[in-house]
Amino acid sequence: MNCFLVLLILVTSFSFVNVNVNVNALENDDKNFIFEEEQKVLQYSDNSTDAKVEKLAIIGAGAAGSSAAYHLQYFTNHLYNVTIFEKANYVGGRSTTISNFEGSNDNDDIDDFYAELGASIFIKDNKILSKAVDIFNLTLQEFSVEEKYPDLFDGSFGIWNGNKFVFEGQSNSLWSKFKFWKKYGYSPIKAYRANKNLIRNKFLKFFYDNDEHFPFDDLNKINIESGLIELTNKTGKDYLTDVENLNQDFIKEFVQATTRVNYAQNIDQLHALGSAVTLAAAFSGSGLQVKGGNYKIFEKFISFSENNQLLLNSQVNKIELMKGDENWKITYNDGVEDFFNQVLIASPYHTLQDIEIDIPNKENEKFLINNDLAKVEFVKLHVLILKSKEKLSSEYFNSTGNLESLPEFIMTTQNDADENPPFFSINIIDYNNDTDNYIYKIFSPIDMTLENNDFKLSTLFKENNYEILKNHLWESYPYLVPKNKFDTFKLHEDGLWYLNTMESFISTMETSALMGANVAALISNGKNTTNLIIPIGSS
Template identity: 30%
Template sequence: MLKLIKFLEIFAFKKILIVLSFLSDFNLTSNSSNLFNQLNLNQIPFISSYHHHHHQNSSSKPLRIAIIGGGPAGTSAAFFLSRLSNQSRNHADIHLFESSNRIGGRVLSIKPFDSDQFQSIEAGASIFVGANKHLNHAAKIFNLSLQDYNQDKSENGPIAIWDGTEFVFEETGSEWWDTLKLVWRYGRAPFQLSSINKQTINQFEQIYKESFISIGPFDSFHEWLSHSGLLNFLPITGSDYLINQKSINLQAVNELAAIFTRTNYGQDISNIHALATLVSLAGKSGRSVIGGNHQIFQHFLNQSQSKLHLNHQIHTISQSNPNKTYSNPQYLLSYHQNSKNLTATTDPFDIVIIAAPFHQSGLTLQNIQQSIQLPSIQPYVRLHVTFIITNSTSPSGELFGKSKDQTVSRMIYSTMMRNVLGKGKRPVFNTVNYLKNLGQKDGVIGDMHIVKIFSEAPVTTGTLQKLFKHEQNLLWVKRLEWDAYPFLNPIQSDFPPIQLTQGIYYVNGFESFMSTMETQTLMSFNIASLITKNYWNFNPKRNWIDE
């Protein structure tokens, strides 16, 4: 959510792409520059035994469905279930429960100075790309206006790569000279990465086609990944894949390719699996919805005509009448409302969809008669995002071992190569990006600029003072943090289940493989299709975007 490459073709001396983020999800950057133009740096198979469902027809009572979580996964699940129930001439009574007071989950935007005077700036899940067909189609049918994520060309400039001790690569602003510098340092790697990018995009495109959809819906993540051809990228790290299987030189992997995984997923390329690395390296044309990407998911929910329950913290799922034998058990949801300690319980539901990270949600399953398969604990990256409004036109060199009055690039991406080799410290940030010129304000000398910093830990005020030369240059600071995406370590066999037990489905297990806005909607479509197949004997053969 910010990713994908369209690297320079050497003989034509095209520009290399800038770091943004693929599919979104929860991965972000901004602007383009000369050299990196548009580079988007944002189990064993679970064999389901739960297919002995009755098939509802149009005269039956509505199938009661509860969805826990109001982010991309939950809202799109409601939307797809509503569409499929209409297409199959069945009825669904859908309820969506969200623990907070808003829809969107980790898709979050802020306004400079917390003022409605300014346009929203994406904080989480900043962009999606042209290859993200679900999100683009949704924006189209919902009549949402899009903008290029790097729309403010005035903030573009040379890119720099910082390793915690020195700049290992700095653009000068001269396209020819910067191209020669790039090739001199990284050799053939830009062209190899460009080729990998094209192959990855072609492979991702297959999952939208009728030939793939008609095989499903899939009972397990293993099955989905196997049929999509992505399974073999999970057991190895990104660096292992690029170095040992694609013969890309070590320096290019640990500097050039590494900035994509650190920008998109806040993780080092030596730790993250190859599939997440490919996601980080794939795509172009970063865009966002004017007014905030969260509007897509609000529209998903509105179109579904689901009943929304905000400020409902679901803490327990229990079986209704567990001592009785049912072919189709029903479930009660117990919840706290408005953060109060008092517990209330819903009426029974036929189906529950968990559309939030299971272990972060605090959910427990009680009094379930059938066997249960719970997902393994999945740690999440705690991402720190710092927004700064400053009248400093560029960062100061003081933080980078230069003089206080010397300026550096306005787009800085960090690599951990020196730290990995035991020769230096980790950078204090993942990325520093000037996003937008906000214009002038009374009492402020010069134009105001909004800057976004991603980091593994809070960025101290002292660090910000060094970065922007003087404390008085810090006109506004806003700090956010959240569990942005899972630690995407290589996966050998411990795949999370799609069904925890009969009638209880889990969307967010897919984040272990790809954590983006788009891929959450992909898995919601699969699970919605699985439900309609199991309960109504209705199986869509085409993707909803082709209907």
């Protein structure tokens, strides 16, 4: 039980190694694929066109869609003819990397640098992802800079409130643990125990319960039965204060630092299941990352079956309910049509605005989205990756000088007046020995590079010496607002599914993959050749 392990994990959540761009990796790794440049189609060469085989469409090749594709074939021994439409030119969605920004090292790809631009870590208890790493023989890597370069980095971290560091420490340091205990008393231990109990006895026990609850056909029912509704209907702050009776400084400083770095939301904004997930990551002590990029899991999910056809650069514009055997007409790339028995929408809420859904007994697509589904707002998160030969400026942070230099991993919280610092976190994610460059990742609500900001990026580096490698704006995850009721994931009884319902409940790669597996199991029921259980026990 080590609270600083969280910090260790959070630090390690942003690490680097080397890889080619995703499509190349797919081409190289999976020789069965052929890449047809003109049509921008990736498919297996012997893909079946048997008309009797049930045809399923999946929209989106992220964690949810790729997991659905895998589990549909897994449960039925490759029964379905599945087409995965992906508007981007890569698999993974919000799990993606930027690569090779420091150039090749002696032309050895293994030593190239890369960074996770989106989803960075998962934990051992993320059973679907952990099992996939196993089944597909992927490699997990050490990711913290202090593990990679122990002579250069010491695992230092700090919680900055815009005026001062409210806590500074070092992972694996007894002195830091003592300071932590002195400042927050027994609250971290109480929080750790409660969190462990909750993840085991409310989340895993119900959502992965192959005897009774999996697959679940109603998210609200399982939310009530598991008791998690007590967390989804309150803010993290209210739950940790009223139910767990934790110290207010611990909640505002430590727990809020984890919710800000993981969900870009403050503890009085997001629901308590959201804060429980960020604490679980912090307490787990074993953050995991796939070498080469987490997206490799999702590529493997899709290439698992010859009956999965992946169409990259293929944006779905319209879904139409028809009469006849193949119920659904899909129009993509502004005019190409195909027909399917069932459709799984595995893209986030805001992307539904670009898909016309035409169901005869409903008025029109607006009716479906606006009336049948609650509006879900996504956080706009700026992710900046830059390199510099400098360490961060201690002047900017009014550093107390307790540490030899500024912490390698800076999380943030609000100050006494509840004002927010201009960024959520800054950390060193890698170091290039040859060039002496530190690689930094910054999460912020604003574009840190704009000249007219009150905050100037240049103030972080004394010599103003840095180079921007990537400045990306994500619609990263939903605002996890407290809720009693979540949307249905079965939009129409003739086979229209909406997997992204899960994200307002909780947003992680694992839970998206879980919803993919769940819907796959519901569809496969009756046609399954293996038990409809999450394949976490055997490969």
